[in-house]
Amino acid sequence: MRPVLWGLLFAVLCLPLAFVLFLIPAAKYPGMDSLTMKLPAGVRSVVAELALHHAGYGKDSVAQIDRVVRLDPESAGAWTRRCASSQSGRIATCQKAIDLDPEPWNFNGLGLAQEQAKDYCSAEDSFTKAIQNSSNNAIFLRNMARAALRCGHVNASVAGFEVAEGLDAKAVADPDDDGETKDDLTMDREYLAVVYDRMNEPAKATGVCAKAHPGWTACRCELNDSGVKFSGDPEKSHQR
Numbered sequence: 001m002r003p004v005l006w007g008l009l010f011a012v013l014c015l016p017l018a019f020v021l022f023l024i025p026a027a028k029y030p031g032m033d034s035l036t037m038k039l040p041a042g043v044r045s046v047v048a049e050l051a052l053h054h055a056g057y058g059k060d061s062v063a064q065i066d067r068v069v070r071l072d073p074e075s076a077g078a079w080t081r082r083c084a085s086s087q088s089g090r091i092a093t094c095q096k097a098i099d100l101d102p103e104p105w106n107f108n109g110l111g112l113a114q115e116q117a118k119d120y121c122s123a124e125d126s127f128t129k130a131i132q133n134s135s136n137n138a139i140f141l142r143n144m145a146r147a148a149l150r151c152g153h154v155n156a157s158v159a160g161f162e163v164a165e166g167l168d169a170k171a172v173a174d175p176d177d178d179g180e181t182k183d184d185l186t187m188d189r190e191y192l193a194v195v196y197d198r199m200n201e202p203a204k205a206t207g208v209c210a211k212a213h214p215g216w217t218a219c220r221c222e223l224n225d226s227g228v229k230f231s232g233d234p235e236k237s238h239q240r
Helices: 002-028 030-036 041-053 059-071 076-085 090-100 104-116 120-132 138-151 154-173 181-198 202-212
Strands: 220-224 227-231
Touching: 030 041, 030 059, 041 059, 041 076, 059 076, 076 090, 076 104, 090 104, 104 120, 104 138, 120 138, 138 154, 138 181, 154 181, 181 202, 181 220, 181 227, 202 220
Parallel strands: none
Antiparallel strands: 220 227
């Protein structure tokens, strides 16, 4: 009887360690995937989660994210990463990511994909859901306002850009800001100039355009296919 008890004790103490020792190389080395795929779904999910942590970011991560999805087709983290980075089939990718995890950045990714497809009204709805699922975020607000402008919802557009401008102005005033927010603030004001012009408020349009580009004369912002074209100093005119 005693050998049996010792055997059970050995199993209780050593099997978890052996399992952990298997998980680490299984996550790191794709050559072990053929073995991992034969294991229960719960084990594959754990290996996929560990592999996701080692996937990195950028172009080099695409193959690694694809591997995670093969190991665990329902990996919310992998589909979220696909939504953020994929180019082809991005609408379907982001919808899958939302089904698994309806978090703000997935709605934002869907909105960007819909905007790229020129489905501006659907994009506005997706960006709005991103806003509703988060605290005030200037990125989501700016994106919603930009899509709303293209969709013809001027009131929603001006509301979004005004709040985004306020948030970005506050961030720019913070001495710890990295400096990138300054360009976002300029963009907010350029788009606001367009929106105010659409609302037949030329004084506001001129004023906010001048805030975007201090010292310019006859500053004017117009919407075109690629973004906002602004003028005042011909040598500095460009598009955003």
